Amino acid sequence: MKNLSQLRRFSTFLKPHPKNPIEVSLPNNYKKNPILLPHRTMPPAKGQDLDFVNIVHSHLIHSEWDKLDKLASGLTPFRIKHILLKIRKDYVLSLEFFKWVEVKHSELNTLDVNSIILHILTNYRKFKSAESILRRILEKGLLELDFSRKVFEALVYSYRMCESSSRVFDALFKTYAHMKKFRSASDSFCWMREYGFHPTVESCNAYLSALNGFNRGDIALAFYKEMRRCGILPNVYTINMVIGAYCKMGNLEMAMEVFREMDGMGFARNVVSYNTLIAGYCSKGLFSGGVKLKNMMEKNGVRPNDATYNTLMNALCKEGKLHEANKLFREMKMMDLAPTMVTYNTLINGYGETGNSEMAIRLFEEMSVSGIKADILSYNAVILGLCKEGKTKKAAYMVKELDREKLIPNSSTFAALITGQCARNNADRAFQLYKSMVRSGCHPNGTTFRMLISAFLKNEDYEGAVHILKEMMERAIAPDSDISSCLCDGLRRCGKEELAADLCKEMESKRLMPEGFENSVMESGPLLKPYES
Numbered sequence: 001m002k003n004l005s006q007l008r009r010f011s012t013f014l015k016p017h018p019k020n021p022i023e024v025s026l027p028n029n030y031k032k033n034p035i036l037l038p039h040r041t042m043p044p045a046k047g048q049d050l051d052f053v054n055i056v057h058s059h060l061i062h063s064e065w066d067k068l069d070k071l072a073s074g075l076t077p078f079r080i081k082h083i084l085l086k087i088r089k090d091y092v093l094s095l096e097f098f099k100w101v102e103v104k105h106s107e108l109n110t111l112d113v114n115s116i117i118l119h120i121l122t123n124y125r126k127f128k129s130a131e132s133i134l135r136r137i138l139e140k141g142l143l144e145l146d147f148s149r150k151v152f153e154a155l156v157y158s159y160r161m162c163e164s165s166s167r168v169f170d171a172l173f174k175t176y177a178h179m180k181k182f183r184s185a186s187d188s189f190c191w192m193r194e195y196g197f198h199p200t201v202e203s204c205n206a207y208l209s210a211l212n213g214f215n216r217g218d219i220a221l222a223f224y225k226e227m228r229r230c231g232i233l234p235n236v237y238t239i240n241m242v243i244g245a246y247c248k249m250g251n252l253e254m255a256m257e258v259f260r261e262m263d264g265m266g267f268a269r270n271v272v273s274y275n276t277l278i279a280g281y282c283s284k285g286l287f288s289g290g291v292k293l294k295n296m297m298e299k300n301g302v303r304p305n306d307a308t309y310n311t312l313m314n315a316l317c318k319e320g321k322l323h324e325a326n327k328l329f330r331e332m333k334m335m336d337l338a339p340t341m342v343t344y345n346t347l348i349n350g351y352g353e354t355g356n357s358e359m360a361i362r363l364f365e366e367m368s369v370s371g372i373k374a375d376i377l378s379y380n381a382v383i384l385g386l387c388k389e390g391k392t393k394k395a396a397y398m399v400k401e402l403d404r405e406k407l408i409p410n411s412s413t414f415a416a417l418i419t420g421q422c423a424r425n426n427a428d429r430a431f432q433l434y435k436s437m438v439r440s441g442c443h444p445n446g447t448t449f450r451m452l453i454s455a456f457l458k459n460e461d462y463e464g465a466v467h468i469l470k471e472m473m474e475r476a477i478a479p480d481s482d483i484s485s486c487l488c489d490g491l492r493r494c495g496k497e498e499l500a501a502d503l504c505k506e507m508e509s510k511r512l513m514p515e516g517f518e519n520s521v522m523e524s525g526p527l528l529k530p531y532e533s
Contacts, residue, residue: 034197035196037159042161045079049079052079060083060097061093081112111150114154122170123168134172155169170200174203198230211223220245236268243255246258247276247280247283287316290312306337309337341372341374348378361385380413386420387421396417411442417433425455427456431456434468449471453465453487476512
């Protein structure tokens with residue numbers, strides 16, 4: 001997310017509506033005359049150019065592609081544009097000709113040629129074809145300075161010539177949104193507005209969705225207010241995304257206020273409206289608020305779906321409340337809602353995290369009986385549950401099943417296996433798994449490193465712990481204060497003060513010194529107990 005200054009500028013023009021927090025008051029000078037579109041014309045085809053255009057046109061309408069192939073060498077951008085304008089009432093033929101030129105001489109399909117085919121396609125509402133062409137154009141011009149402006153101007157200058165409509169600019173804006181090109185999308189929005197055009201609410205929704213997906217709720221809300229200021233009427237999907245933006249920003253009060261005002265705006269709350277708000281409450285640990293919303297939706301005649309239950313169960317599992325999560329699981333099935341892979345994975349992972357491998361395996365098997373194929377997340381959850389109980393042999397058997405199911409072990413798989421060996425106080429075996437993990441291209445995280453260091457410290461293998469700590473720092477992961485203190489204290493007791501001092505210097509030089517850790521720990525201070533993972 002870079003250079004979103006134009007979107008941020010939206011908020012400086014906004015004044016909150018006194019009665020409705022998601023409405024905006026328009027400034028008195030808002031309505032101004034748009035820029036008139038230029039009436040650019042193209043010189044008429046004459047002489048040989050005219051003869052060539054007429055011959056190609058005749059071959060096209062008679063589908064004589066073999067004869068056209070012989071004329072390919074005579075193509076020029078000027079002639080291509082005239083041919084497209086001559087056949088523009090037939091979008092199928094126009095697209096076929098454009099693609100034929102692309103195969104024969106792609107370099108002749110200049111930006112001006114592309115703009116004409118885009119006008120033709122959008123005039124006939126062939127937006128998927130238009131977006132496909134736009135993506136190719138925009139990807140080619142990614143490194144070209146001010147390319148977004150050039151594309152927009154090419155469409156502006158050919159607009160009247162093609163008897164076009166605002167749909168062509170809407171397609172451009174929407175394509176930028178789908179490509180996550182936020183600056184270009186915001187630029188296009190502003191340029192459209194200068195000419196008196198506005199994107200459709202569907203395209204605005206695509207942009208809001210992309211912004212929310214990048215956790216830029218602040219920009220999404222500013223854009224929403226700007227689209228309202230421009231008179232673009234939202235729909236229920238828009239409002240759901242506004243609620244989602246507030247929820248992601250942690251502003252549940254505003255999210256709830258927007259939710260309550262949907263009736264007054266003429267929008268019926270749907271399952272997505274409720275689910276979005278439920279997810280917001282659960283993300284902040286307010287499970288009871290999520291349950292109240294679920295009860296409210298049922299009371300108001302909106303049937304909860306699998307996403308409703310999955311969200312609530314996930315919140316309970318994270319808090320270790322597996323009994324309550326199981327109740328919701330049973331309730332879900334009683335309502336004839338088929339549990340999904342997400343449902344099973346949520347519960348299996350919950351039981352795996354608490355070390356209840358028996359329940360995790362039972363659900364894993366039930367999942368298979370229900371016809372749901374387990375994925376790597378399902379296996380990892382079961383493997384973790386087994387490893388937390390020290391059942392490393394059973395975990396190894398599950399790992400072998402991955403190969404039969406054509407699933408590739410990932411970082412979480414290795415981390416679970418390392419957990420198992422650490423639980424059995426087998427630091428050397430855990431280290432071997434760590435090396436296999438790195439060789440496989442998987443990346444250990446801070447938790448995995450801390451488990452490994454802790455395992456070596458418990459065995460008073462301080463050199464092994466130092467080796468892991470250095471590997472940790474090589475990946476720019478800072479150790480925590482307890483581990484560092486424990487390791488340095490152990491080195492001091494073994495008479496390796498110099499190694500401890502070097503370790504501290506290295507942490508300091510790499511700016512990975514743990515918060516609260518002091519160099520004085522090597523000189524004096526109480527001995528610390530080995531770090532518990």
